[in-house]
Amino acid sequence: MSPHTARLSAVLALQRRANNAAASAHNVEAIGLLRKALRLIETSGRDTAEWVAARIRVRISLALATSEVGSTADGFRGLKRARAELELLPEGRLRRELDAVITGQRALLLFRVGRASESVALFDAIIPALENLQHDDGLLLARTLTNRAQIHAETGALDAAAQDFHRAIRLAAEHRLTRIEGKARHGLGDLAQLTGDIPGALRHYDEAARILEKAAPGWVARVRLDQARALLVAGLATEAGRHLDEALPDLRRNRVIQDLAEAEVARAAAALLEGQFDAARRLAVSARRRFLRRGNLPWAEVAALARLRADATEVLEGGRRPPARLPLALVEVSQRLAELGLRDETAAARLLAVRLRLRRGESDDAKALLDSVPKPRRTSPVDHRMLLRLCRAELAVATGNRRAALAQARAGLAELGRARDRMGGLDLLCGTAVHGQELGTLAVGLVLESASGQDGARRLFAWQERTRAQVYRYEPMPAIDDPVLAKYLAEMRHVQRSVQQNRLAGKPVTALENRYAWLQREASRLGWYTSQWGRPRPVASPEQVATELGERVMVSFVGHADTLAAVVVRDGRFALVRLGPLGDAVEITHQLRADLDALAPDHLPAPLAAAVLSSARRRADRLNDVLLEPLGHLIGDRELVIIPTGALHALPWGALPSLRGRPLSLAPSATAWLGAASAAQPEPVVLVGGPGVPGAVGEVGNLTSVYPTAHLVDGEKATSGAVLEALDGSGLAHLVAHGAHEPANALFSRLELVDGPLFAHEAARLPNPPDRVVLAACELALSHIRPGEEALGFAGALLASGCRTVVGAVARVGDHASAEAMTDLHTRLAAGRSPAVALAEATAVDPFRRPFLCLGAG
Numbered sequence: 001m002s003p004h005t006a007r008l009s010a011v012l013a014l015q016r017r018a019n020n021a022a023a024s025a026h027n028v029e030a031i032g033l034l035r036k037a038l039r040l041i042e043t044s045g046r047d048t049a050e051w052v053a054a055r056i057r058v059r060i061s062l063a064l065a066t067s068e069v070g071s072t073a074d075g076f077r078g079l080k081r082a083r084a085e086l087e088l089l090p091e092g093r094l095r096r097e098l099d100a101v102i103t104g105q106r107a108l109l110l111f112r113v114g115r116a117s118e119s120v121a122l123f124d125a126i127i128p129a130l131e132n133l134q135h136d137d138g139l140l141l142a143r144t145l146t147n148r149a150q151i152h153a154e155t156g157a158l159d160a161a162a163q164d165f166h167r168a169i170r171l172a173a174e175h176r177l178t179r180i181e182g183k184a185r186h187g188l189g190d191l192a193q194l195t196g197d198i199p200g201a202l203r204h205y206d207e208a209a210r211i212l213e214k215a216a217p218g219w220v221a222r223v224r225l226d227q228a229r230a231l232l233v234a235g236l237a238t239e240a241g242r243h244l245d246e247a248l249p250d251l252r253r254n255r256v257i258q259d260l261a262e263a264e265v266a267r268a269a270a271a272l273l274e275g276q277f278d279a280a281r282r283l284a285v286s287a288r289r290r291f292l293r294r295g296n297l298p299w300a301e302v303a304a305l306a307r308l309r310a311d312a313t314e315v316l317e318g319g320r321r322p323p324a325r326l327p328l329a330l331v332e333v334s335q336r337l338a339e340l341g342l343r344d345e346t347a348a349a350r351l352l353a354v355r356l357r358l359r360r361g362e363s364d365d366a367k368a369l370l371d372s373v374p375k376p377r378r379t380s381p382v383d384h385r386m387l388l389r390l391c392r393a394e395l396a397v398a399t400g401n402r403r404a405a406l407a408q409a410r411a412g413l414a415e416l417g418r419a420r421d422r423m424g425g426l427d428l429l430c431g432t433a434v435h436g437q438e439l440g441t442l443a444v445g446l447v448l449e450s451a452s453g454q455d456g457a458r459r460l461f462a463w464q465e466r467t468r469a470q471v472y473r474y475e476p477m478p479a480i481d482d483p484v485l486a487k488y489l490a491e492m493r494h495v496q497r498s499v500q501q502n503r504l505a506g507k508p509v510t511a512l513e514n515r516y517a518w519l520q521r522e523a524s525r526l527g528w529y530t531s532q533w534g535r536p537r538p539v540a541s542p543e544q545v546a547t548e549l550g551e552r553v554m555v556s557f558v559g560h561a562d563t564l565a566a567v568v569v570r571d572g573r574f575a576l577v578r579l580g581p582l583g584d585a586v587e588i589t590h591q592l593r594a595d596l597d598a599l600a601p602d603h604l605p606a607p608l609a610a611a612v613l614s615s616a617r618r619r620a621d622r623l624n625d626v627l628l629e630p631l632g633h634l635i636g637d638r639e640l641v642i643i644p645t646g647a648l649h650a651l652p653w654g655a656l657p658s659l660r661g662r663p664l665s666l667a668p669s670a671t672a673w674l675g676a677a678s679a680a681q682p683e684p685v686v687l688v689g690g691p692g693v694p695g696a697v698g699e700v701g702n703l704t705s706v707y708p709t710a711h712l713v714d715g716e717k718a719t720s721g722a723v724l725e726a727l728d729g730s731g732l733a734h735l736v737a738h739g740a741h742e743p744a745n746a747l748f749s750r751l752e753l754v755d756g757p758l759f760a761h762e763a764a765r766l767p768n769p770p771d772r773v774v775l776a777a778c779e780l781a782l783s784h785i786r787p788g789e790e791a792l793g794f795a796g797a798l799l800a801s802g803c804r805t806v807v808g809a810v811a812r813v814g815d816h817a818s819a820e821a822m823t824d825l826h827t828r829l830a831a832g833r834s835p836a837v838a839l840a841e842a843t844a845v846d847p848f849r850r851p852f853l854c855l856g857a858g
Helices: 003-023 027-042 049-069 072-088 093-112 116-133 139-154 158-175 178-194 198-215 217-233 237-254 257-273 277-294 297-318 325-339 343-359 363-371 382-398 402-420 426-450 453-467 483-504 510-530 542-549 582-599 606-635 646-650 670-676 700-705 720-727 794-801 815-830 835-843
Strands: 474-476 533-536 553-560 563-570 573-581 640-643 664-666 685-689 711-713 732-736 750-753 756-759 772-775 784-786 790-792 805-809 852-856
Touching: 003 027, 003 049, 027 049, 049 072, 049 093, 049 257, 072 093, 093 116, 093 139, 116 139, 139 158, 139 178, 158 178, 178 198, 178 217, 198 217, 198 510, 217 237, 217 257, 217 382, 237 257, 257 277, 257 297, 277 297, 297 325, 297 343, 325 343, 343 363, 343 382, 363 382, 382 402, 382 426, 402 426, 402 453, 426 453, 426 553, 453 542, 453 553, 453 563, 453 573, 453 670, 483 510, 483 756, 542 553, 542 563, 542 573, 542 670, 553 606, 553 646, 553 670, 563 582, 563 606, 573 582, 573 606, 582 606, 582 646, 640 670, 664 835, 670 852, 685 700, 685 720, 700 711, 700 732, 700 815, 711 720, 720 732, 720 756, 732 815, 772 794, 772 815, 794 805, 794 852, 805 835, 815 835, 835 852
Parallel strands: 553 640, 640 664, 664 852, 685 711, 685 732, 732 772, 772 805
Antiparallel strands: 474 533, 553 563, 563 573, 750 756, 784 790, 805 852
């Protein structure tokens, strides 16, 4: 091999390495390799077509890499130099091909700085040429189709984008272009997100990430960025923030400036949903600086809006009078956004300004500004649509038109419901409620303020049902077998068990805990689209609920601002009772639960037990006075169905004097209660005993005297697989095991079994869940309350999956107290009593040490 040939081979090798580095977002490394290649070319002293072509290709790659870590102006200059060198090549196929490559890369840069229409026009011009020039590997055409598809998606040409992505995937499969396939599937995720198919988007993103982890690992951070955006649409701010926190270090390390700045804007949005205003401002300011350095004015204005959104939201949530400068700044940024053609962002800026002007009492200015807001498009995100409805409703309130305000709220919640219908898994169904929270709160507040008499109480009841616990309306779908999800859950079981064993042995557990956290995140991702819920049932009407109640009485609590009220439904009539400050009831509830936790141990010293019990009784008396005494004339001594609000979901209701020994059941909404109220089948019976439960409570075999034909799963047989198999299709299931409620991720609340934890995530996927479940484990009736009164936990997941009744504790329970309560409960259930009646009689003996609740039908 001659020295020149060897040098050219070295140049080509450096370029291949650089292109691989750039494809994995390692642009700094790529720049170093490309500059080394240029030096080799410049010292070669050759100007043949072969060497000129090599120099042009290196300059093209260098232009793109420098545009990623510096400014796009550097990229455009680099492409201009590459095009100038085309004149050194003779006319022919090679020159036409390189001309098309330069044009395609220029189109890509134009897209990156917000000039999408110019970019599409360039791609349209070169793709026919590439089809004629196409080599056997198909790489250039597939890459160009993928790039054009992204721009079609950005400009709303969704059908054209889908055609390009699918064609690129076919070329990638034909020529084994793994990296292109991953990026095209990433693009399909973006398309699904634009059309509101969030589960579909998350599925495409996961497929893309799995492909790219090996083919282009640096690109995975970009996938995580778009996953986070999809999660923000679904209202899952914590989960979105976690995705972005994983992606940001990679983006910083690889100096992918555009994507880094976009990720900071998304992270600011997640921080804002979680009320972290300072963090949101800091991230938005950082992103804007990066965009300005790149010369990307459209994205710089988006970042400016993110900064102002943090200021506006903090003022609105704080109830303060907004300063005059804030709506003015939003109007100014909206004008710049409009000039740049950013329709949805323009609308968001003006709508925030509308809300601020209304808070300042400037109704006329607010109305004029609202009239200038662009109408939503098919691809406008649901949170933008809800903000528009909220502004219209607030303007109607400000101008004294309450009927129009309620009409906007009704239409907005219906629109949100249609978006929720496409959401899939329980987490997504719950999270979406955050976008309608303010709209629902406004409507309930309007109705509560003016409600009087039976008609007012009935209207308030109906509005509550529109706004609370919508997740329980959905019919569970048959479980979708997903081997990857099953693998993750199985490993989580093994890791959790290893953590426990290592702790007992005094060995380190940090690595295992980190692995468990990673597996939980991955299982959550898969659960968003492999555990989809079915079609929604209608919201229950007041008349349906009144008819189904029969002789029972329903008490539906209403919390609005710091006001607590209750709608009482009895004998077909509705009554509204105003109760007093909500904050006081919540605080005493927390104190009472703390007392019950302290009282739980079996062998508490008598003086301490007496002191704690005295405190618990005083607090129960106070709650009774606040919550039930004003309702006494309405509820009488009848069986109750209670629909709590907020923290009252965790109240040990049976400890209140008026409810001691009274049958009662709790449900997250009247609609959920109605869906669970059909007759249950108590057979067959399953008795499950987990490991390490001391005392009589762990001896589930004793209950075979109550249920002689029961299926007993205990000892070494009590594995997660065996328990799930036994639960499927059972009528009554009694589960004795250590348990843990996970407030941060309720679907991973768990029961500890022989081979590790059984997760709520798995129990919610049973094709034929038990009609009735008794959880003889501490705190597994607890729920994490999300916006919209969406209550999720182990018990909540069972109810959402189709269980009609779940009995569980909302506080710690001693072993002996639990064992005695369970024996009393099952003796009565076996005698034919309903769960609500049986539990009331079983807990009346010692309600402070038996804090069990009957959830669901009762």
